Amino acid sequence: MLSYQHGYHAGNHADVLKHSILTLILTRLTQKDRPLTYMDSHAGAGLYHLEGDQARKTGEADSGILKLLGLNDAPNQLVPYLSLCKRYHTDGAWYPGSPTIAAELTRPGDDLILMELHPAEHTQLKGALDSDPRAHVHHRDGFQGLVALSPPVHRRGLVLMDPSYETDEDYQNVAKAASALMRRWPEAVVAVWYPLVSRRKNATETLKKKVAECGKGETLCAELCPAGISDNEWGLYGSGMLIVNPPWKLEDDIAECIPWLTCALADDSRGTSDYGRLVSQEAEGGC
Ligand SMILES: C[S@@+](CC[C@H](N)C(=O)[O-])C[C@H]1O[C@@H](n2cnc3c(N)ncnc32)[C@H](O)[C@@H]1O
Numbered sequence: 001m002l003s004y005q006h007g008y009h010a011g012n013h014a015d016v017l018k019h020s021i022l023t024l025i026l027t028r029l030t031q032k033d034r035p036l037t038y039m040d041s042h043a044g045a046g047l048y049h050l051e052g053d054q055a056r057k058t059g060e061a062d063s064g065i066l067k068l069l070g071l072n073d074a075p076n077q078l079v080p081y082l083s084l085c086k087r088y089h090t091d092g093a094w095y096p097g098s099p100t101i102a103a104e105l106t107r108p109g110d111d112l113i114l115m116e117l118h119p120a121e122h123t124q125l126k127g128a129l130d131s132d133p134r135a136h137v138h139h140r141d142g143f144q145g146l147v148a149l150s151p152p153v154h155r156r157g158l159v160l161m162d163p164s165y166e167t168d169e170d171y172q173n174v175a176k177a178a179s180a181l182m183r184r185w186p187e188a189v190v191a192v193w194y195p196l197v198s199r200r201k202n203a204t205e206t207l208k209k210k211v212a213e214c215g216k217g218e219t220l221c222a223e224l225c226p227a228g229i230s231d232n233e234w235g236l237y238g239s240g241m242l243i244v245n246p247p248w249k250l251e252d253d254i255a256e257c258i259p260w261l262t263c264a265l266a267d268d269s270r271g272t273s274d275y276g277r278l279v280s281q282e283a284e285g286g287c
Pocket of ligand 1 (some may be wrong): 044176
């Protein structure tokens with residue numbers, strides 16, 4: 001089933017959390033000279049038009065990225081993400097998806113491996129990254145692809161897993177793929193985005209536990225709910241990111257940025273967030 005299209009949700013609060021953390025990770029990884037691989041198992045279309053029919057139909061970016069573009073008190077660590085978004089927005093109301101953010105923040109010797117199964121999204125993704133010789137765009141199942149293509153040539157790197165969670169199977173597929181991936185490529189940094197929806201609370205807790213068990217070391221977690229936690233069975237009230245094998249200092253970056261993002265995105269004063277180490281629960285506010 002491939003009915004999900006990210007264009008309806010591009011630039012919403014969940015994208016802001018995911019892409020802020022993606023930027024923090026890539027900023028840390030590119031501080032060392034050695035080349036890296038960026039792998040995106042569910043890459044989407046690459047670029048989204050915030051004035052297009054899909055984005056205007058939901059207006060989700062209005063309470064997401066568009067709320068942040070006019071602010072100038074963001075922590076330094078968020079400046080690369082916000083500057084990129086401002087540039088794309090000024091240049092025709094575009095919003096950069098994860099492959100575009102990765103292409104912008106990586107270097108000439110780095111590799112980009114991008115997978116997308118939806119035929120129309122795949123065609124758009126190819127178009128968006130056409131001129132980038134580092135981009136390998138695959139029309140294939142991302143859960144299988146990330147295992148089959150691991151380990152890559154450059155073993156320093158990041159894998160983003162960002163499925164749509166349209167079905168309950170996506171929760172199990174993420175945990176299985178993360179486990180198989182870590183056996184083949186144990187040094188990878190693995191970032192997993194997940195939705196917070198009350199009817200899937202158990203599946204979410206199981207996902208977090210299983211993904212954390214895949215890594216050799218610590219797993220970080222960050223969750224953000226702009227209008228607080230909701231009992232509404234169906235609505236997406238927030239989202240989270242798990243980071244297995246986080247780069248050095250990422251935990252500090254997250255602690256610096258998430259409180260600001262929560263205030264900036266909050267609906268009245270109801271916004272909440274939770275972040276820290278998942279396994280040890282050492283950090284205050286651990287997920
Ligand atoms: C949440 S969107 C991705 C957004 C993108 N990562 C970003 O941040 O800009 C999920 C994407 O996964 C695609 N998809 C769904 N099932 C897939 C699968 N098994 N393998 C690869 N892509 C899939 C959907 O078509 C959709 O474009």
